Amino acid sequence: MIWLGLLLFLALLLGWVVWLVRRLAVAPRWDEVLPAGAARWVRRGAGAVVVVGTVLLVVAEVLQRLVDPAPWRPLLWLGLTWVSVVWYLTLALALVALVCGVLRLLRRPAWRDAVARVGAVGAVVLALGVTGYGLVEAGDVRTSEVEVTVDDLDPGLDGLRIALVTDLHVGPVRDTDFVASVVDRVQDADADLVVLGGDYSDGLERHVGPYLDPLGELDAPFGVVAVTGNHEFINGDADEVMARLEGLGVTALRNEQVVVERDGARLVVAGVHDAVGEGDDAPDPDAALEGTSPDDAILYVAHEPSQVEGGRGIDVQMSGHTHGGQLWPFGYLVRLDQPALAGVDDVEGVQVVTSRGAGAWGPPVRVAAPPEVVVVTLRAG
Secondary structure (H helix, E strand, O other): OHHHHHHHHHHHHHHHHHHHHHHHHHOOOHHHOOOHHHHHHHHHHHHHHHHHHHHHHHHHHHHHHHOOOHHHHHHHHHHHHHHHHHHHHHHHHHHHHHHHHHHHHOOOHHHHHHHHHHHHHHHHHHHHHHHHHHHHHHOOOEEEEEEEEEOOOOHHHOOOEEEEEOOOOEOOOOOHHHHHHHHHHHHHOOOOEEEEOOOOEOOOHHHHHHHHHHHHHOOOOOOEEEOOOHHHHHOOOHHHHHHHHHHOOOEEOOOEEEEEEEOOEEEEEEEOOOOOOOHHHOOOHHHHOOOOOOOOOEEEEOOOHHHOOOOOOOOEEEEOOOHHHOEOOHHHHHHHHOOOOOEEEEEOOEEEEEOOOOOOOOOOOOEOOOOEEEEEEEEEO
């Protein structure tokens, strides 16, 4: 079954590459408007770029999972950035193909050929332009401030500031410098508590784990807590990642809770493993919430918004995972899987705060989904 799945994937990949090349090099009929030599170079150039870009993507996907990314970073950057280029190229060319299909039905061959040519050039310009914008956008982590009113919160904790940092995804492209810049932004926010919401790295912990070391510089009066994300389990070393964080002074919440207390006012901070965890690493809300009552003010930390636990007395949930869609229009697909995309949403009676995350998975690109550190100010109801 594995080999059958692999063959099917390769067949689909090959078909997609052939379609892209045809839309760029064949459908526009370049030989009718360009000298024979120029038309030949356009066809060969388009085919070469698509094929080389796709090969770089496949190589990057394999390398980031197996080796120390540092020596390979330029190649990884090219291969992963190609994901964005080819995504927007595909969207644009699909629209062009649709228009050309309509013109074919209307028997307007001259119009069809003109649209195919202009569309091919426009698609390339659009894909490169949007990706360029997305590269800049992804590098500009901002601070988003929100206020959440909690009816059960003791007035003694009114104004408590909590910084939510999720989805760093260090490894293939981002390293220690990136994490240090995020830490600086968190420190500037003057938070009382820092919550790390999972998906810290892509790649083997022994290779990319040291990139997380600047997290040890986080300093907040009530400390730093962390939960796992799905990528910790995809990478196969969730325990190692959490152990590293603990070595940096972070409190790992493995289906556990801690209590934030000031002048007798209490906030229960409960955290669970990501939904894909299994065995001892499976999410266990019962264990995380053990001993709590409906009268307690409860902050629940779970990597995915879909892990919401309605009817359990939880006041606020903090999550990441969605990246806000990362590459438009993926956000619409994310909403098919998750009840929240970004910001604050009421889900099953729980106020779910979802961060778009600070890093990026795969391509170091974000389009209409800027990276962020979310700072939540709790207000007593």
